[in-house]
Amino acid sequence: AKYLVFQIINNLWLHPLSKYPGPLLWRAFRFPFLLSMVRGNLPHQIKSFHEKYGDIIRVAPDELSFIVPEAWRDIYSKGREFVRPDQFKDQPPGKTAANLIACSEPEHARLRKILAPGFSEKYAMEQEPFIQSYNDQSSAVDVVEWINYLAFDVIGDLTWGSSFGCLDGLTYHPWVQTVGQFKAAIVVGALKFYPLVYSFLMASTPPSALQAVMDMWKLTEQNVRERVAGGASRPDLVGTMMASESMTQEEMEVNSMLIVAAGSESVTTVLTGVINHLLRSPDKLNTLVEKLRTTFPSSEQDITGSALKSLPYLDGVLNEGMRLCPTIPDGMRRNIPAGGATIAGQFVPGGMVVSVPPFATYRASRNFSHPTEFAPERWLSDEASSSKFKDDSKIAFNPFSLGAHNCPGQNLAWLELRIILARLLWRYDLSIPPGVDLPRWEEQGIWWFWDKQPTMVRFRKFR
Ligand code: HEM
Incomplete structure (x- = not known):
């Protein structure tokens, strides 16, 4: 006492x-x-x-x-x-190989150097056909679920060259469900502040409780091994790791797993957040749809990564989505x-x-005028759009963080976000089904990531 x-x-x-x-x-x-x-x-x-x-x-x-x-x-x-x-570093159960989140600084530098070519803008362009191919399929009710399937299928393909097949079966793959168990993971994280309780709990956890995680590991191992056995010449990230000839099998596995988790959750959050906000502001939705359908009047195939780069309003919408629905809301x-x-x-x-x-920084009125308003125009450079937002502090906004530990997947993220949103809105008219209340974004719980509630959306084929 x-x-x-x-x-x-x-x-x-x-x-x-x-x-x-x-x-x-x-x-x-x-x-x-x-x-x-x-x-x-x-x-x-x-x-x-x-x-x-x-x-x-x-x-x-x-x-x-x-x-x-x-x-x-x-x-x-x-x-x-x-x-x-240390309490915020996570080493998967039973694994000791260096992964980007849990390793030492020299190891981190080494891994980032090996991975850099695989995350370059040029490499992302080579991967575009794989992203495009998943957007050819569609059918949707709850956009959180559907976009999560899409994001997982794409990232599996871009990481180890085979998709999870979520869209085909329209169900979550066991891997996907396990990554969703952040709630349990955060309790474990909190316990790390009390080392004695932590080691007691870890020692008394029955192996069956870890079964789902273990199954996920087996599958990751299998995917990476099959990819390695298949040999080179495919623009995916395991290919980049193989080319360096300096990563161990386990290092390739733990880092592939991290990339799949980081690259699917983030894209799902931004896109469902954006769709939620667009549906609440029909005028912004119409502006974006108009721009997309007039820029690409005839064929969906014209909607490429490089063509989409010249649509500032689309980027404004996506930036505004990342401001109001940041994928990592906590510091x-x-x-x-x-x-x-x-x-x-x-x-x-x-x-x-x-x-x-x-979350706090992006919604603070000291940094952004009308902070809770979904206003894609605040990111446009022309005078008329930006005058209302001239006092915004753009340097307060770093969706991919800064420095040595920033997001290496930015090029891929922008490519995916632009293609998925543009093709969806080009092809379908989106609306809120009668009687449905969309979740209020900022009221959702956060366990590292937003606990995204079902978001029912009506899709009507435009053409
Ligand atoms: C909207 C999309 C995305 C956003 C907003 C985003 C944001 C971030 C942020 C803020 C971090 C820093 C985390 C920290 O310091 O704790 C990060 C790390 C990371 N991201 Fe992303 N990310 C996105 C998409 C992706 C994609 C598509 C990939 C992979 C293909 C990816 C792979 C990673 C990896 C591997 C790290 C760990 C890097 C390290 O610790 O060195 N991210 N991301």
Whole structure:
């Protein structure tokens, strides 16, 4: 009890971060933060704390959250000194090979270098035919499900050269379902703050509880092995890994798995978020549909990645989707290196945890005018569209993060997002079925990713 009292006194009054505002219990203990995280509520609460306490707040005894645009640069693009805290690194069960999220900085640099050619813009162009081919199929009711199938089929093909066949069977593949179990994963993550409880729980978990994850592993192994045995000459990411001749089989597997998970969830979030917002603003939907159907008057085959690059309104819609529905809504936490660092003008001592929370930052009126409005025009450069949004702070918006750990899949992401949305809207008239209430995006729970609720949409073939 004495220790507890000392800790509370220390955290509230003597701690180097004690001058920063924040809710009392959160400043005194780590526990409220973890409870909120496990309940799928953390980014929402951090957003409301920023609204109440200001731009720089304390959300745990040793942790600050910044919605100041300059904090992006100061935290994420200062070389490799700011590392992800151990509690937020995840090593899949039974695997020890280096993966991009859980490895050391030198290993990370090595893996990113090997993968770089496979994520280049040129390579993405070579992969375009594979993306296009999945868009030829369609049938939809719940767009969350349908786009998730599509995104998984595409990323399987682009990673190890064979799709999951979700669209063919119109059902989730076991792999896809397992990746969806983020809720359990986040409880495990929270427990890492209490090492004793964590090791007890891990030791007493029956192997059957891990069965689904193990099945997924077997399938990943099999896909990667088949791809390796099949030999070179296909523009996919395992091909890129093979070409380097310096990755072990297990490294190829763990990183393929990470790429498939990162590349499917993100695309699904942005596209369902965009469709949800477009359906709520029919005038924006009409503007985009008009632009698509007049730019491509005759054939769907003309809708290529390179042609779509010259449609700024489409990119405006997608950027606005990533602003309001960021795929990683919670802050990507980093440790301040020994010796401390200055973040947005504030000196923060070494060992503290810092981040920029995208959900709170992108909806803060200090950064964006009319922050909750879905306004693709804010991203256009012409005078008439942008004057209402002239005070927007574009540098506050970094959907793919910055620096050494940013998203390597950006070229592929843009290609997929543009092609899927453009072809869908070119071919179908979308509307809300009578009696259906679309989910309110910002009210959905967040367990690392948005807990996307079914989004029923009516598709009528335009031609
Ligand atoms: C809308 C689409 C996407 C968005 C908004 C997005 C965003 C991000 C962000 C913010 C990160 C940094 C995560 C962190 O620091 O914790 C990241 C990492 C990553 N993304 Fe993406 N991503 C998208 C699509 C993709 C695609 C299509 C792929 C693969 C083909 C991909 C592969 C990865 C990988 C492998 C990482 C880990 C990189 C590392 O730690 O070095 N992403 N992404």
